[in-house]
Amino acid sequence: MTDQPIPVIIDCDTGVDDALALLFAVRHPGLDLRAVTCVAGNTDVDGVVRNTLTVLEIAGAGHVPVARGAERPLIEPARSARHVHGADGMGDLPGLPTPTRAPADVDAVTLLHREILACPRPVTLIPTAPLTNIALLLRTHPDVVRNIERIVFMxxxxxxGNATAVAEFNVWHDPEAAAVLLTAGVPITMYGLDVFQRVVVPGPDVRRLRASADPAARLAGDLLAHRPATPDADGDDPGGGIGDAGAVCTVVDPAGITTLPLPVEVSLAPGPTRGQTVVDRRPRPGESEIHDGLRPRHLVDVALDVDVNRFVKLYLDTVEGTAQKPSR
Structure with missing residues (x-):
């Protein structure tokens, strides 16, 4: 039991909902955001760096080190999600300031390695992006595992799926990197689309955030409004999904999700299943394992349900500055 904030590092591809996650991580008193690393995904990696620096400055966290990471997946070319996140990755919101500082003078893998091992307590790593940086870190510096408490990935x-019928974007963007993550040898929580899409801030709350005098809360409202998730009864007051921020909420309040430890593999073969996370929910091995021999099964705490109201309240309380540090 400790009252100390949880040390976290976010690896992101900012991105509308990555920005929502950063705002939450900076604001919550139970988290100690020690670094942010950037990877190509929602937009190109240089755009991700720019967006990340901008969000951190608006949130009052200009001291948090930011590093540029991989500009493409391990094998395939980069494929952005600008059709979702806008040309600039931030919903093309007008008036966003240009960051006043540059990223760190080291690459993302070097910064991850340095910050993880330098932390006096084990770090919780929160990737909300394609997992290229994380795979490179684990293969280049496997010694980091000794000071990683858990990896909670969106x-x-x-x-x-959303990128394909069965594959979610972050895993689909770099399936080989996701496969490396699943053999990391540390506890892993998978916050996937099954819960990601359900946590929606109601329209009236979005409007209140957008009218806030606090620049960080106002930015959260504008970002939520960019991605309307559900209309109200009249259809004119849409709510907005918090997306990646739910993975950070999970670190603060793990009881807000329901998980099961399940074997998870990533489909790497070309074709319609590439990038699928194959989650084995069977109670016992089937004929394939019986006849072909049991392979090592990497168990992941897979999020299957979420307390929507609990996470919405947690998110709003945090970005509006009323969240209390949890007792653990």
């Missing part, structure tokens, strides 16, 4: 899906 990615994958038990049921339906």
């Amino acid at each position: 990615g994958g899906a038990v049921a339906t």
